Amino acid sequence: MNTIADYCNAVALLTPHILVIIGVLLTAVWDLFNPKLKHWTPWIALLSLVFAFASQATQIETTQKLFGGVYTVDPLTTIFGLIATAVGAVVVLMTTGYEQHFKNNRGEFYAILLTAVVAVMFLAGSTDLIMLFVSLETLSICCVLLAGFQKGNWKSGEASLKYLLSTAATTATLLYALSFIYGMTGATTFDAIAQKMEFISHGGRSLLEFLIIALTLSAIGFKLSIVPFHMWTPDVYEGAPTPVTAFLSIGSKAGGFAVALRLLTTIFNSVYFDWVVVVAALAMVSMIAGNLIALAQSSFKRMLAYSSIAHVGYMLIGLVAFSNESYQAMVFYIIVYGLLNLGAFAGAILVENEIGSDRIDDYAGLIRKRPVLAIMMTLALLNLAGLPIPPAGFFAKVFIFKAGLEGNPMLTDPSAQSAMVQHSVFGSLNLGWWLVAVALVTSIPAIFYYCRVVIKMIVPEPSEKVAQLPATRAFVGSPQEGPWAALLACSIATIAAGTFLIDPIVAISGRAADSIDPAKVREISQRPQPKLISSAENDALIGHRSDSANVARPKTGNQIGYAKQPSVR
Known part of the structure; x- marks a missing residue:
């Protein structure tokens, strides 16, 4: 009876995922059986996402492990699931004005998009290596298909191929790291692995541990477009259909940050000083390279691609700070950045549909023919620059910078820093100040290239393509009503996030941060830093401790995920 009750409870907690999966099935077959009603396909997809969002919002206070710790429902899972469904819904709205590029394959497009959304939802709650890998690969395959969905466009095909090759290399890297983790610990659930990793790390670091960390960071770096793993980003962003680019820049990255939070703060908690x-350093390089290269871009989508690399660098400050407040600031930044970037891409779709170009020079004088569009895009771009107009983007940067300065003791107290930090370039100044100083300096070119687009839209005479636009155009009832609805929703949400909704969003972000317990790092920061030892010495040490544990207490069976092992504390 308990087993039946447990499964019923699991089904109830997975209701949002089930709703999206139902949407996948309906959109996939709707065009086949109802060709005359295929214009309803996007609204079926949108409806499933709205219901999933509402269902997931009721789980914000829930914390429960399912299927023996394979999947965890907690505020962190819920909030990243809400981000995924919200991004998916806005992208569906954007796509309704972009369907002319997809010919007769709209049902397939929405089915793949919804599959990517549900993959992010599962990824956010994955607390098992196998679950993590399957969810991540499902997301990657969907993104490859979506990037190349604009058939007949060679840029779209090129984007898909580049993403596929990069994903293949990343998959091999991640699988290599996961196989090492399993081989070293004999477990797949994160809690069991963390327990074993902490036990092993007490005796010293082996080269295998450093290799695992390096491989894992490389895989995460690809998903987040961190320099130097960013090479695929500008070409894929430019070549993929614009709604797909919007999803890649927010939905896919949200999944990447969920993986980073789960892995680095659970499995690699005890080796914090090693990563x-x-x-x-990767955050600093990403902030510098992303902002400087964005200055030279003439394509609006490529500019947003490089700026997204810089924004990931800002978000990583929260991960490095490793405190409850820094996680809260990072989640808040992800939410606000998602709103702003979706607004920018919705505007880009409307401009592209009007003038057939994403060149920044072609945006000249847009306010004279499309004043509402130009004003809404200006709102998103100024907030992405961190200017307080309104202050959503400004507050996001202030919170993340404050978290960097007031984070873990290692960042603010040189006496608590590890030997690795003390002998690095950061040793002469605490790590938090380095991060925030670089972030502040690199924000200056960001203001310049965002404002360059704003000035182009407002100040000069209309470009040749803008000058040919009719003076007015109806919003409602036109093929562009979906992108207009997406842009309007993002603009309203941006204003609300910087004013009367800022406290609720901060509170929700805090609940996600509470799902991760960084308190152990204070204990870890006070431990003597272990020396680097060889793999043979490490194996001998583990064997000696296991023998001692066997003498001290009898075997108690499967205590940490695999049979006939002594319990380890």
Whole structure:
């Protein structure tokens, strides 16, 4: 009876996922059986996402492990699931004005998009290596298909191929890391792995542990477009259909951050000092390279691609700080960045449909023919630059910078820093100040290239393509009503997020942060830093401790996920 009750409870908690899966099935077959009603396909997809969003919102206070710890429903899972469904819904609205590029394959497109959304939802709650890998690969395959969905466009095909090749290399890298983790710990659930990793790390670091960390960070770096793993990003963003680019820039990255939070703060909690400097350095390089290269871009989509790399660098400050407040600031930043980037891409779709170009020079004088569109795009771009107009983007940066300065003791107290930090370039100044200083300096070119687009739309005479536009155009009843609805929703949400909704969003972000317990890092920061030992010495040490544990207490069976092992504390 308990087993039946447990399965019923699991089904109830997975209701949002089931609703999206139903949407996948309906959109896949709707065009086949109802060709005359195929214009309803996007609204079926939208309806399933709205219901899933509403269902998931009721789980914000729920914390429960399912299927023996394979999947966890907690506020972190719920909030990233809400982000995924919201992004999916806005992308569906954008796509209704972009369907002319998909010919007769709209049902397939929405089915793949919804599959990508549900993959992010499962990815956010994955607490098992196998579940993590399957969810991540499902997301990657869907993104490859979506990037190349604009048939007949060679840029779209090129984007899909580049993403496929990069994904294949990343998959091999991640699978290599996961196989090492399983071989070293004999477990697949995160809690069991973390327990074993902490036990092993007490005796010293082996080269195998450093290799695992390097491989894992490489895989995460690809998903988040961190420099130097970003090479696929500009070409894929430019070549993929614009609604797909919007999903890649937010939905896919949300899944990547969920993986980073789960892995680095659970499995690699005890080896925090081994990855924090690397992640901090990658964050700095991403902020510098992303913002400087974005200055030279003439394509609006490529500019947003490089700016997204810089924004990931800002978000990584919260990951490096490794505190409850820094996680809260990072989740808040992801939510606000998602709203702003969706607004920018919705505007790009409307401009592209009007003038057939995404060149920044072709945006000149847009306010004279499409004043509402130009104003809404200006709102999104100024907030992406971090200017307080309104202050949503400004507050997001302030919170993340404050978290970097007031994070873990290692960042603010040189006496608590590890030997790795003390002997690195960061040793002369605490790590938090380095991160925030680089972020502040690199925000200056960001303001310049975002404002360059705004000035182009407002100040000069209309470009040749803009000058040919009719003076007015109806919003409602036109093929562009979907992108207009998406842009309007993002603009209203941006204003609300910077004013009367800021406290609720901060509170929700705090609940996600509470799902991760970084308190252990204070204990870890006070431990003597272990020396680097060889794999043979490490194996001998583990064997000696296992023998001692067998003498101290009898075997108790499957205590941490695999049979006939002593319990380890």
